[in-house]
Amino acid sequence: MMEDKKELEQITNCAMCANMCKYSCPTYLATGKETITPQKIARLILYKEKAFLEDQQGFFDVMFQSAMCGACKIHCIYDNYDLRKFIQRERSKAFKEGMLPDETRKRVETFASFGNPHGERQLLQKGTGDLGYFVSCSAYNDQDLLKAMDRIISVGKKQICQFGGADICCGAPLYYAGDTEGFKKAARKMKGEIENRKLRKVIADCPTCIKMMTEIYHEVGVDLEVEFVHTTEFLNSLIEEGEIKVKRRNATATFHDPCILANDLGVTAAPREILSALGFEIKEPVYSQEDTHCCGGLCGARIGDCGVADKVSAMRINELKETAADVYLSACPTCKAVLSDIGMKDIAELVSEQIIDE
Ligand code: SF4
Numbered sequence: 445m446m447e448d449k450k451e452l453e454q455i456t457n458c459a460m461c462a463n464m465c466k467y468s469c470p471t472y473l474a475t476g477k478e479t480i481t482p483q484k485i486a487r488l489i490l491y492k493e494k495a496f497l498e499d500q501q502g503f504f505d506v507m508f509q510s511a512m513c514g515a516c517k518i519h520c521i522y523d524n525y526d527l528r529k530f531i532q533r534e535r536s537k538a539f540k541e542g543m544l545p546d547e548t549r550k551r552v553e554t555f556a557s558f559g560n561p562h563g564e565r566q567l568l569q570k571g572t573g574d575l576g577y578f579v580s581c582s583a584y585n586d587q588d589l590l591k592a593m594d595r596i597i598s599v600g601k602k603q604i605c606q607f608g609g610a611d612i613c614c615g616a617p618l619y620y621a622g623d624t625e626g627f628k629k630a631a632r633k634m635k636g637e638i639e640n641r642k643l644r645k646v647i648a649d650c651p652t653c654i655k656m657m658t659e660i661y662h663e664v665g666v667d668l669e670v671e672f673v674h675t676t677e678f679l680n681s682l683i684e685e686g687e688i689k690v691k692r693r694n695a696t697a698t699f700h701d702p703c704i705l706a707n708d709l710g711v712t713a714a715p716r717e718i719l720s721a722l723g724f725e726i727k728e729p730v731y732s733q734e735d736t737h738c739c740g741g742l743c744g745a746r747i748g749d750c751g752v753a754d755k756v757s758a759m760r761i762n763e764l765k766e767t768a769a770d771v772y773l774s775a776c777p778t779c780k781a782v783l784s785d786i787g788m789k790d791i792a793e794l795v796s797e798q799i800i801d802e
């Protein structure tokens with residue numbers, strides 16, 4: 445039961461709202477389904493709270509249809525309200541009650557066996573120093589991205605401790621699956637991985653990993669004494685401080701803002717500053733920066749309804765294609781994989797292509 449009066453008031457306000465934020469909600473825009481709009485989700489949560497709902501599985505299935513992208517938080521008429529907190533709580537109940545959708549349950553089982561949502565993997569460990577580069581589980585198989593980062597690190601003459609693979613994962617898949625206890629365990633493990641390497645600062649290529657480690661770990665009582673930066677912020681600082689030199693290219697580029705990078709981490713300037721430094725003319729899609737739409741990657745872990753997610757991806761591809769740019773870029777390994785139909789690259793690959801190796 446929702447004990448907290450403030451929370452009950454918040455979800456009631458959302459359930460009774462005019463729902464104009466639905467025009468920013470990618471799951472609604474891609475499917476046209478009213479049920480997957482913020483206000484209707486809030487209404488279902490409220491109905492369940494008041495014991496008006498009979499179809500428990502149907503209710504939980506809707507909770508796993510949200511992309512958890514945060515567009516409704518950005519476009520909400522109320523300050524400090526994030527519907528995802530309530531959706532997340534219902535996902536935890538679905539986990540406890542054994543009512544996860546099949547695809548989500550399989551991901552959790554894979555995680556239980558291998559410590560990551562993908563399966564058996566080797567440990568990735570290279571370099572030393574107190575500056576770390578965490579290769580997220582979504583980046584682990586992306587050889588183009590990893591080679592690009594290797595080249596940038598080597599030309600920039602940076603001492604960097606790269607780590608990832610095996611069972612080193614931020615735990616986001618468990619979080620989004622509602623497995624709170626499993627997530628806490630993964631958070632404590634990740635804290636140990638960072639502390640054992642004595643890192644003072646960590647670069648991460650996946651925005652969801654950063655959100656987990658800087659915000660959600662704290663909610664489950666795990667605090668890390670380390671600074672996190674996203675790869676775009678790191679690359680931008682290398683260029684700005686002259687630690688790497690880059691050639692300019694006469695071409696157009698469209699940057700897809702990963703939803704968590706824009707909506708939760710507030711990083712929208714760094715990728716555009718990199719593109720300007722590389723000489724590109726930036727062609728913005730209609731929905732960009734804080735108005736961005738999710739790629740359909742469901743916060744990196746593909747935890748949720750993949751049928752809905754595929755429709756979100758198709759919509760995002762069309763929105764990006766409308767810009768008719770020479771190059772399509774993102775800064776999240778999941779966005780890149782999910783939007784591969786338009787030849788999406790990570791912005792680090794472009795930096796590596798344009799770097800001057802003197
Ligand atoms: S998320 Fe905010 S704007 Fe959207 S329906 Fe709920 S209260 Fe209204």
Ligand code: SF4
Nearest residue numbers: 469510511513514516
């Ligand atoms: S988090 Fe994203 S997908 Fe979910 S209700 Fe909000 S805007 Fe829609």
